[in-house]
Structure formats: C-alpha cells, structure tokens
Amino acid sequence: MERRFYQRIPVQISAMVTIGDGVCIKVVVIDVSKGGLSVACNIRQRNMITPGGSFVRDGRPVSVFVELNLSNDDESLSKIVARCHVVFSRRMSSDQCKIGLRYADIENNGHEQLVRFITESLVTS
Secondary structure, three states: OOOOOOOOEEEEEEEEEEOOOOOEEEEEEEEEOOOEEEEEEEHHHHHHHOHHHOOEEOOEEOEEEEEEEEEOOOOOEEEEEEEEEEEEEEEOOOOEEEEEEEEEEEOOOHHHHHHHHHHHHHHHO
8 A cells, every 4th residue: 555645856966964963974775755854875874873773762762853955946045954763674684774754844944945846847747
C-alpha cells in the first residue's frame, strides 16, 4: 500500500545534514516532496546519522537538521533549513544507503519556497 501523501520530485541537490552533536555531513538529496525528502549517502555517513541504521533513539525518531539550496527557474537560490525526523534507513548497495526524512519544522518561509520549487518542477516535467 502506498503511504505517501505527496508526489516525490527526483532531484540531485547537495545538502548538509547536522546531527545531534553538531557534526555536519554532506549528502545528496535525491527526491523532495511537500512532506519530506530522501538523501543518498555512504555507509559511514549513514552510521553517523543513524548508528547501525537505527533511526529510533530512546523511543523517538532520530532528529536532524537539513540545509539545502533549491534553484528556481530564474537560477536564484532558495535556502531551506528544516528539522527532520528520520523515517527510514535502507542499504541500497554494498556502500550506498538511502535515508528518508519527514519535515518536523521548516525555518522562516522555507515551506513556501519548497512548495514553489515543487510546483515549478511539476509544470516543467
């Protein structure tokens, strides 16, 4: 059964994930939606974000901050900073993983920028 409420838009965007102890990890966002995003990373990065692939800590989802820049048609950048909960962590190959994140809070007017980016992406595809 499909559990997603929002259409995912495939992208290739560099992003920074900041984990609880302030360590920043460079990842690649591979899709975005109005409800969350997915990132691709290697095993070492995955283990820093979700130790051993476990995305629940002390009975709660692991929480991280994600910072990324979305390009508009006019090539201006929209910086999005969001606090996210990890909803899944999957190993995709011997050294590649995919981590799914759900937005818990998006700073400033980031949600409007995100919706605009998704709407423009759907129109041009």
